[in-house]
Amino acid sequence: MADTKAAAVMPTPTRKKLPPKTIVAYSILAAVLVLVPVLVQSATGWEFIVRIFVIVGIWVLLALGLNIVVGYAGLLDLGYIAFYAMGGYAGVIIGQAVSHWTGGATYFLMLIPAALAGALTGVALGFPVLRLRGDYLAIVTLGFGEIVRICLNNNLFGLSNGASGLPYGNQVMALPFGAQWLQDNIRFQTPLGFFQFGPNMYWYVIVVMLVLGAIFVIRRLDDSRLGRAWVAMRENEVAAEACGINIRTQKLWAFSLGALSGGIAGVTFAYVQQFISPESFTFMESVFVVCIIVIGGMGSIKGVIAGALLIKGVPDLIQGLAVAGVLKMPAEMQSLMSNYRFLVFGLLMVVMMAVRPQGIIPSSRRARELLPEDGRILAEEDMQEWDVENRANTEPDDV
């Protein structure tokens, strides 16, 4: 990646030791990430919740990817779901073609073509829209997303099997590598019941690893030359260009890296669901991801994760519990909840923009861009960042 070169030239920043508070917080987080699914999985009748965790994890991945494009580079992409679709379809089509030879390793091997398919589509979209800004870009990406969906729906080149989706009726998708062995061998008693390492648990582990990997990469990117160039470009494109930043390259990087993440999320989604169809890739899904980022906090990793948990996780969980009958909820109430979901999101987006445009957990830079006068009202950690940045004088005073 671009930042490896940059890192070689630049002196490595000395890492401060983590304060004990942070260590405790991370340990608790890790414990929750491990214990909750294990306990839930072992409680009879609650196993489906692990699956909800998996789906929410995939959405976290998606949102993190789009966050690169929208949050860092400031390019509003309303067709992000197209990359998710491309990754998913590439993974399934190629995977089904080679599964005879690859067997259980198919999913892991297919991460590569899916990521490539995502990234290449990202570049393919990036090239024509390089010159566009803001709202034009939003509409063109929207159109692009729709084109991809329409082509999938109409079975372009006879690859996608149209609206009936993939894999074809008589085919099955191979369980990944080791899933069977884990299910047969890892089993023990927990306070809530008998734990068995089922396929959902398997996917949970994979998705958590993917999310952690994405967070690691994005944090490194944020600190890199590329990340700073994105922020400069987002704040003021003309000024950034005048400072010697190659806008075209930076935009292409943003698109392709964001799309790469979308592609990986897509193939994971396809293999978790064991099925993929154009229905999952409508404009509404794109809006959903944008919504997560906007409400969570553009450009902030924590914010985006919080947004995904709140917007995708909580309603999915309530719905899942209600469907399973754990949460006593009348049927009308259930349908009401799923129906009112989007209504509330629409309203939330409007209110959020007016009241707290920086999101639930804002990124320090973004908050100042959106609310310059009270940019100081920030979390403690962000304040430190703010100080460092100001001393380094990397930010223009007036945007």
Next chain:
Amino acid sequence: MSYLLSQLINGITLGGLYALVALGYTLVYGILLMINFAHSELFMAGGYVGLGVLKVLSDGAVATGPLAFMKPAQTFFNSGMLGFVALMAATFLISAVIVGLLGVLIERFAYRPLRHAPRLAPLISAIGVSIFLQNAVLLWVSSKQLPYSRADGTAFVTSHTLLKFGGVEITTMQVFIVVTSLLLLLFLDTFVARTRIGRAMRATSQDREAAGLMGVDINSVIALAFFIGPALGAVAGVFNGMYYGSVKYNMGFIPGIKSFTAAVVGGIGNLRGAMLGGFLLGIVESLAGGFLETGYKDVIAFIVLVLVLIFRPGGLLGEAVAEKV
């Protein structure tokens, strides 16, 4: 040949609808430099309000209970040519005013607080409004496709064949749509070019601050733009319902994008451009649609949009505007 010609006529009709909606996009963009993403939903709302008005004014099945007093009015609206003309005038006027006011309301609460925010903020707010309106109709009106006719199944407007030559037919409905949209453009064009308020609008679109310093009431000019645009969109929405015979909560999305494309093709911010773009897009789509599989029909507009933005981002009648630094 006759097939081509009838496609052309369909295209012109469709173009009239696109042009009306495109005017709304262009008007708001010209003044605020923002894409009113919710405009497509106002077009949809126009279709629904129009249906409601038509039902109240001329559907016997509705005139019961609290609405029983409408009976005599309905007899008038349903009788003769005069009644029909009055019905149409009332329907278009009432829908335009209601949807126009809805547009003003949206501007007041969703966009005005964000006038000084970065450009992404109002756009996201507009997407929020769009989702909200769509789901409000879905939940509170109907999630199904509603027929644009009375309860007994008779259409409010019956379209007759006006002209027939070769295999080509021109219906009254088509003429009605095209003539109305041309008249509305003419009206709007004159309004903006000749009146005092029109001059205020032009001044605001050139330089908002300077216009404000010269005594133009910026807020009311913007509110007016948000009234006229949606009002025209509502007219298109009613036409759309009559022409295709039904309305659905998600009917605005695709025509909205296409009309936006039309506005861009003509040069966004330019009223005549929006009209030209609308007709051009309608014709291109109909002609190309004849040669493509029907499934791909909607792709054409998107491809046109991308091509125009790449090769002539200013549009056909627009001028290249240098970025202000």
